[in-house]
Amino acid sequence: MITIIQYELKKMLIQPLSLMLILILLAVNGIVLLFNSEGSIVSRQDIEMQRAEQSQYAGAINENWTTSITEKLKSLKENPDNLISKDEKIKVQQGYLQRGYTQEYVDKMDNTNFLKPEILNSLSYNILLDAKYSSEFYDYAQQFSDMQGELYRREGDGKKGEALASKAEAMYGYLAQDYIAHYGYNLGWLKLSFMQSLMPFIVGLFLIVTISTIFSKEYSQKTDSLLLSTKYGKSRLIYAKLGASFILAIGFWITIQGMNLLVTAGLFGLQGAETYVQDWLFNNSPFAIPQLTNYIAVRIVSLIGVIFLTSIIILISVKSKSSFLTTVISTILLLFPVVISIPNVGGIVGRFISEAMLFMPVRLLIATDYFTFFRGYYIVGKVVLMQWVVPMVAILLSILVVSIAFKTFKRHQVEN
């Protein structure tokens, strides 16, 4: 069995295209790791400075912490050294008056408007602002609790709406009232989260190119007649093919995850495992879990995504007659949800599309956005979180799809 698996892996990897693709994909992933969002190479020095600055304020976000941040910001703003000169201040005020602001507004203007440009752009000031924003964590959580509760009661009908509303309120309410969020330097974790968005183009593409061949190439190469007439051609061979596909898929996924983790750890460090994940803008996670737990949750879903994606590629491969066709179909079917943005059509159709999108293998592969919002299904009187339902459905579909693939090859007829 192991020998057969080895040969199946060899068949997939021996194609010149596969090896070249591995190198290219590793290189692309590596380059993205080394660059920041502005497109320049990340500088260790900048990172160190940010780490030093943010680490001063690292800790649980509570009243004392909030007070101290507020004080610091206040004293910074009141320090005459940080402010522009009287003349410059008058100029700024006149500018506002000219743009139509009232005298009253201008008189009440806070010192923020009169900080020297070098202060405004300074790291320490911006980190303080960031910390100040973080001190509002619990308020935002409470707002989400209220908003989501109201939304589900308004949209949902009766029991269902009420159940979903209370679930959302309970989760965000917990964040607002009982959870203790931690502030701190966590660039490494943010980078790791960002790297997930690359998964379709690194892991996804690799799987589509290599695993597409697993069955279809036997047809197009006319080796099916040789294989199926051997003793194990209708049993162990198929297990070995499935095994090899999953080993390759999971192996490559682990390689990329490992590479991301190592490079990120080296470049940014992994401090901040205990910091909160919600930015209340793009990430409105209802889960009371910090970076590390969130990282693990995302990887579990992503791993399920890899398995799901692999299963579907295997099915396409076993059903189609040529591996080229398999590659094309797989690419369109599996990658298009991320490449093309679906127009936002409203109504039932839009609802259906957005619901279906949640079950796309490639979305699971990325996985990060599953943990950025509240979504629940009302199933027999209970609210089950989408974050449970989607991976479970994906696992069940994978099992179904793989067993269909197994039977299809077992019953394959050699006709040409």
Place this chain on the structure above:
Amino acid sequence: MELKINKLTKQYGNKIAVDRFSVTFTEGINGLLGANGSGKTTLMRMMCDILRPTSGEVLLDGVNITTLDEAYRELLGYLPQNFGYYPDFSAWDFMLYFSSLKGLPRLTAENRCKELLNMVGLYEVRKKKIKTYSGGMRQRLGIAQALINDPKILILDEPTVGLDPKERAKFRNIISENSTGKIVLLSTHIVSDVEYIADRIMIMKEGQLSQQATTDRICDSIKDFVWSLQVAPNDVDSYNSNFIVSNLKHSGEQVELRIVSEERPSEKAVNVSPNLEDLYLYHFKGEV
């Protein structure tokens, strides 16, 4: 051991590729002779459990081969017509891969593969990629592959395609040497492939078994139908269009014709003893 084909039929749309084919194979070499399109490949695929018959069955010692499943395929060696290969595999990899699919333990497999590759003359080049092989070398590799599990049932579909005359002779020896105690079935549309080595000959025509006999008796059916005749060169065309001319030889001013015909083609014609070539032409006159 007895392999029984019972009213085996395969239909593709309106086309009946194999038509209620019944025959019983016992140990020995069986030659399946038939023109292209007569249904040989289709028949063999059904015998190898890779194509489901429309009706009928294949029984090994009374048990349907689909019931036997692995136990049947364990006994089987098959060389398909126009089989594929893995271009980037070496012959050695290819052989070891099929050894594991046929259930040979690693060490046995290596010895067996070495032996077989030596036998087909590929051992020296075993590390070279198959894509660098000539057609004849690939065909020899295919033959070696079919023999890996020392099959009790060996099915070879047009095994000599792509082989040069020397390779053909070598192939016949290999098959003769490896056939004891085995059921060997080899299909061909080339008479000389089976003439010397087959114990029995079957002639397949339009999906049906049209004749079968032991090799030394197979020609009996046309023993009065083969004629030799000396004619003038000018008359050759007329004979060619009216009769099956199986051979034509210039001898001095005259031309010597060998004719297969139920009626005496001419007063001067003399009866000669038939060979398999004559028989083939007799059966497939319209098709060649």
